[in-house]
Amino acid sequence: MDSSAVKIAPQSPVENASSQVSSLLVVKDIRKSFGGVKALRGVTFDLRPGEVHALVGENGAGKSTLIKILSGSFPADSGEIRLENAAYAPAGPRDAKAKGLQVVHQEFNLLPHLSVAENISFEALPRNRFGFLDKTRMNARARQALDAIGLSDVDVKSPVKDLGIAHRQLVEIARALQSESRILILDEPTATLTDRETERLFDIVRSIQAKGVAVVFVSHHLNEVFEICDRVTVLRSGETIITEDIADTSPDRVVAHMVGRRLAAEMAQKVDHDHIGDSALRLDCLQVPQSPHSDGVSFDLHYGEILGIAGLVGAGRTEILRTIFGLQKPVSGQMLREGAVTEITGPDKAISAGIGFVTEDRKDEGLILDMSIAANSSLAALDQVSSNGFLLGGRERNLAEELGAGLNLKCGTVKDAASSLSGGNQQKVVLAKWLARQPKVLLLDEPTRGVDVGAKAEIYAILREQAAKGVALLVVSSELPELITLCDRILVLADHKIQGELHHTEFSEEKILRLAYRREEEGTEE
């Protein structure tokens, strides 16, 4: 009640918005606290029918909390939400869906062992007149839902676990779209998609937009926001900073609103490429087990170099890293470390050869989330913080604090659980774990996935600093701007073959993409 007295209106963003189109959904000054933490401190925005509305902000800005309130996971503490001029307070996710609001979450909610059709119909499995599952109807319904978004190449009877991660995402969207919905919220839908699949997704978004559905698009990728969205709302620290028409703003401006400071210069800061030394690692016709042919992959990675590997999902990028690190055995070919043939049969061998591996999956592979920052930082260097097998708590804390300071890690104390950190800071802990060993070669798979813009720039700076110190870095990334900003050289992979190599003077997204798609074009022309 009396909270209205202390309400501070955020720079009245809605009133500024140009036109007078009637809003489908109006969110006014909603607030939400968890314990003492204020997750939302006044979020205001509106949604018009048939628009694609971007919701952007750094991790922890309140996007997820907002989505959870809208989708009925929990109620707001205060504020007002109106859907088509009626008060909207969903009792739960089911209720939100019944009212026409669908969410496609960042984490998959599919059941891997069930078929695509079963997954699509799971909320309301069709029954025949005997009460048994009506498979014909279920499959037909699924077929229709998939066709509606152009997924005609997916068999509705195949189990979801056999689909690639990108297809799973699209199936999830198909599931959300099959019921009549007025609002579709896409939470980081492109995080796992390649550029081509993203295009496909955008086509789908445009077609549902044309039907008058309002789409909320949550993304870290501003280029996508600018490609597909009509308006953008920027959140920072739980508050709406501004809502703007895309036509009236620029990515730089949006970033500035997001971080409250200009980072563009920092992001674009160019490396000097003069510190490249001898060969640290050489692959000689290395064939990974997943490769369908025996050509193998050959390249040199030098000390002081940041070498990028670009390619579509399934091109074999991660497999190369996993093979180098000894997580799987190569079928043929060899690996040379500083010119000497080295056989790496497991992570322990890789580590003693001076190699570190920042994996793609931070939550399951990179970190032990329930353990402290200190315990995570020392996980690969336990010998440094123990004596005769006994842990030395003080030394461990010192190590973590030192590494944390070097990486500008923002945390309470190093005794806090890693799960308490934001994505960017978690990634810094993963880096700390490897930097503790002072690796000579560092393999990185999607080093900034799920990391916000500010932390991204910091991670780039850290990686450049390591390169300047002489570490050899091998980076796999699906984000071309990331590779272009970061790397000295980029290898483009398609179908487990290196299609080309680009030097930093010849980097462009177009060139990389042309190489990445080359194989497939050849295939279709035949």
Place this chain on the structure above:
Amino acid sequence: MTAAVTDTAGKPGSKGFSIRAIMREAGIGLALIGLIIVFSLASEHFLTANNITNILTQITINLILAVGMTFVILIGGIDLSVGSVLALAAVVAGKAISMPGLGPAEAIALAVLAAMVAGTLCGILNGVVSAWWGLPSFIITLGMLNIARGAALQISDARTIYSFPVEFNNFGSLTVWGLPVVFLVALGLALVAWLVLSRTVFGRLIYGLGNSEEAVRLAGHSVFWLKVAAFTICGFTAGIAAIIYMARLNIASPIAGSGFELNAIAAVIIGGTSLSGGRGSVLGTLLGAFIIGVLANGLILLGLSDFMRQMITGVVIIVAVILDHYRAKLTKG
């Protein structure tokens, strides 16, 4: 006595996640104190020196098994075979101790060694098979439960072995200042296990394994050997428990220990260790074993039947897990 319990409960069992760990164990400690107070008020016989000695003796075997079980549950596994392994180890030790031509000291030493070796071997087998083929330990140890029981019956001809040296039999009822020596052995084991889990690299990795096997593997540690080690420790403690069992009852029976595995698991779970691994401590297990033991003893003093006791223990297990569910929610960031 009660003061000592709160004291230890206040100390962090595992340094890595101290506050949560303290919350966890303090709660269990409080529950135990509550039980002790209730039973002291309800029965004048409860808080007597005699009865305390009784309780300590009664919980000894379960405590030893539960300490080993803690390692296995912490890595997200389970060992259903410890009761049968106890019987097998006891029978093997019984055969050793009654070998003709040995002096009492040699016979006892041989028996102790035989029990430890038998238990340890079963543990190694459990660990190697489940870790090598990546199979659920539930199934593998269920197999071992039958194998060990069958082996115990086979070796002993399904007959109970008895008439051990007097020194050995006396050991089972020996006390120091009213404390049963067998209990001190169990307490010593618990202390060592606590040190290992909270202070060593190995212990850290056991917790790590229960939380994220991949993270531990990628950090260059051998997941295989860690798993084998956890099961080996569990088998070893079953061997120790077999010796204690023989010394207390002065027999080695091939049908001994039936159902013991479930009591050990119950102590670990009541003690707040998560069945999915990664969270928990030996201190919790100690308190869990105490809760089961105090409950059993107290309820019988109150005149309840053994059947009632069993029902109430069951309820306590379920309540403990429900409470743990809420505690985990409360202490989460």
